[in-house]
Amino acid sequence: MARNRYYDGPPSDHFDGTRFFNPGQVSTDRGVSDMLRWKLAGGAVKWPASVPIVPAKPEARVAGLRITMVGHASLLIQVAGRNILTDPVWSERASPFRRIGPKRVTAPGIAFNDLPPIDFVLLSHGHYDHLDVATLQRLHAVHDPLMVMPLGNDAVVRAAVPAARCVTGDWWDRLALGDEIATTVTPAYHWSNRWPSDTRMMLWGGHYLETPAGAIWFVGDTGYGDGRIFGEIRGHLGAPDVALIPIGAYAPRWFMAAQHVDPVEAVRIFCDVGADRALGIHWGTFQLTDEARGAPVEELSAALEVAGVAPERFVAAEAGGFFHFS
Template sequence: MTKNRYHSGPPSDHFDGVRFFNPGQETTDRGLRDMLRWKLGGAAQRWPEVVPVTQAVPNDRVAGIRVTMVGHASLLIQAAGINILTDPVWSDRASPFAWAGPKRVTAPGIAFADLPPIDAVLISHCHYDHMDMATLQRLHAAHAPVMAMPLGNDAIVRATIPDARCVTGDWWDAITLGGGVTTTLTPAYHWANRWPWDVRMALWAGHYLTTPAGTIWFAGDTGYGDGAIFGDIGARLPPPDVALIPIGAYEPRWFMAAQHVDPGEAVRIFRDVRAKQALGIHWGTFQLTDEGREAPRLALATALSTVGIAPRRFVAAHPGGVYDIATDDSDPRDATT
């Protein structure tokens, strides 16, 4: 068995000493036969080449909680005067190559030059649509933020940015980010790799932020599985003032269900963790799977209606959208409208 090139540590309920795994859940591993069955199925919907975006220009600091959608899983979280980016990707492609791979159809919702001072970066896992080394290099050079991430991901970052300020943790570990802000790494049902030979050698996770202004949960990338981890999150952590939950990249289900939720499952997560409000992320920027670009937004509306949740409580966030988050029981407000 190949030794882990990123992490060494004792076995646990989700680490066998070499590779991480999702305990008690369907395997996420997919072979060449599965890939060919999917890609030759010809079910991928056609996306537009470009979707217009009105870019936001953030304030330097925000006293309350404001979330600005950059695109896909990249968001600017401003809370209690601290500025945090999640899974930042400003590159044109989610790929190890500049000339191939999924190409973004929406410009970043914030121009890189318009970013406020960035204090921290949250990384959920090392897939290219979530860990973009070119962007992390730019952020390190311009802002030198602390970068919080699950086990093993620091080795990947430091191979390119040796002096990056990486801090790591396992599921349920709390990491101090400064300014009275901490992130607790939460479990997810997913997987990770950079290349075919390092599958599941670095961990995947979500981030639960505790700030003086309120709480924010960034779910990262996840399937639903048996739902146990979400009930556990809801039981162990206070209801987040806002949850950032993926709603896209889910078709075909036979291939994607173990690793990506669909909008109906996203609504189940919203209820499981008892979130007060939510923003739908991980849709509409890169075509990674078969569903049409607008399908996640439309399916989210249907799923909310089916269970009687007001649509304003769970909004499909669009690039450039600026959302002021109330910490009472009111709905998220799009500050761009």
């Protein structure tokens, strides 16, 4: 049996002693034949090489709640005087390599040197489009934030940033981040790896932030599956004021459905959890899958209309866009 190099803990309902898994759900594992079937089908729509944006220049601190889209799953959450980054990626590629792999088509929505003081970094899982050690090294050098993540991901972070301040949690663990702010690691239907040999050896999940200015749920990557976890999140933690829900990287469905929601399922999550407002994330920065760059936005609009949800309640966030919430 393979040895888990990242996490050594007791078996649970989602950990078999070596690998994590999504209990009761369709497997996310994909073999070489699946990859070849996908890539040889040639279904990918060509994206533009670059898309211009207007980067934001955030204030140092915000008393209420303001969220700025950096790109993909990277967002700056400014809440109750604290500054929080989710899955920060400022690198040119979402890849273990500098010269190959998905390249960003939009610049970061905030220039790195324009970041306010960063107090916390929330990581959802170990895939390269979410856990970028080059960015974490830069953040540590300038801001020394507390980094919070699901089980096992700290081994990757500490290998790259030995002095990083890391806190880890299992699904449903509530982790205090200071006065009146905490995050609960929420379950997700996804998977994780850095190399083919370490598949599902680090846990994946989301973050449900409790703050004096409201509850913010960063979903992380997830499929919809049987939908059970979304009702459980509402039951355990309450309906969030703002949900940050992925809407992109979903085609083809036969390959992606177990791990990434499409816009119709994103709206279903929004309704299941009872969120007041939502931002659509995880689209338009790196081409990871087959759909056109603008398809998630168009399909989100159609899904909201079918569900009878006002479009201003669930907005696809563009890089550089900033959103105030009362």
